[in-house]
Amino acid sequence: MSIEVRIPTILRPFTKDQTAVAADGASLSALITNLDSQFPGIGDRLLENGALRRFINIYINDEDVRFLGGLDAQIIDGDSVTILPAVAGG
Amino acid sequence: MSLIISRAFVDAIVEQSRTEYPDECCGVILGPVGSGKASRLKAMVNAAHSPTFYEFDPKDLLALYREVDEQDEEIVVIYHSHTETEAYPSRTDIAYAGEPGAHYVLVSSRKEIAPAIEFRSYRIIDGVVTEEEVSITD
Numbered sequence: 001m002s003i004e005v006r007i008p009t010i011l012r013p014f015t016k017d018q019t020a021v022a023a024d025g026a027s028l029s030a031l032i033t034n035l036d037s038q039f040p041g042i043g044d045r046l047l048e049n050g051a052l053r054r055f056i057n058i059y060i061n062d063e064d065v066r067f068l069g070g071l072d073a074q075i076i077d078g079d080s081v082t083i084l085p086a087v088a089g090g
Numbered sequence: 091m092s093l094i095i096s097r098a099f100v101d102a103i104v105e106q107s108r109t110e111y112p113d114e115c116c117g118v119i120l121g122p123v124g125s126g127k128a129s130r131l132k133a134m135v136n137a138a139h140s141p142t143f144y145e146f147d148p149k150d151l152l153a154l155y156r157e158v159d160e161q162d163e164e165i166v167v168i169y170h171s172h173t174e175t176e177a178y179p180s181r182t183d184i185a186y187a188g189e190p191g192a193h194y195v196l197v198s199s200r201k202e203i204a205p206a207i208e209f210r211s212y213r214i215i216d217g218v219v220t221e222e223e224v225s226i227t228d
Contacts, residue, residue, distance in 0.1 A: 087168055087188065089180060
C-alpha cells in the first residue's frame with residue numbers, strides 16, 4: 001500500500017524539499033511511524049507526548065483526522081494525506 | 091527584504107480589523123507562485139473569535155491550500171490584527187509561524203493610537219523575527 005502524503009513547506013527540510021512523498025500504514029499512527037523511519041525527525045514535528053500536535057492539521061482526503069479518530073484513523077489504498085501547519089497566533 | 095503592497099490592500103486590512111473589532115481579524119494575500127507579489131487579498135474567518143487569538147478554521151485552511159495549488163499561487167502575506175497591543179509578533183505568533191516564505195503582517199488597532207493605525211511586516215523563521223520595510227504603492 002502506498003499513500004501519497006503532501007508535505008508543507010516547513011517540513012520539507014526533512015523530505016529533501018519533496019512536496020509529496022509516499023508512505024505506508026493502515027492507520028494514521030502507523031503512517032507517521034513509517035514517515036519517521038523514512039525521514040527521521042519528522043514524527044516529532046507531528047506528535048507531542050504521543051498525541052497529535054495541536055497546531056498541526058492532518059487531513060485524510062478532505063477530512064480533518066480529528067473527526068476520524070485521530071491517530072486511530074483508518075487509511076486505505078488510494079487515500080491521500082495532507083499535512084498543514086495551523087495558521088494561528090495571538 | 092521588504093514588503094511591497096498596494097494602498098487598497100492596506101486599507102482593506104485596516105477596515106477589516108475595525109469591522110471585526112474587538113476580535114482579531116486575519117487573512118492572506120496570494121500571488122503567482124515564485125513571484126512574491128501580493129496580488130489577491132483573501133480575508134479569512136477567525137475561527138477562534140477572540141480578541142487575543144486567531145486561527146484559520148482547519149477546513150478553510152485545507153480549502154485555501156487547494157485553491158492556491160489549483161491557481162498556481164503561493165501565500166505571500168499572512169496578516170492578523172492585534173486589538174490591544176502593538177503590531178509586533180506575540181510569543182504565540184512566533185511559536186506557530188509555519189510559513190517561512192511568507193510576510194507576516196501585523197496591524198494594531200489599539201485605542202491609545204486611534205485613529206492612527208500601525209501596519210508592520212515581519213519574517214518569522216525558526217523562531218527568529220525580522221522586521222522588514224513596508225512599501226505602499228498607489
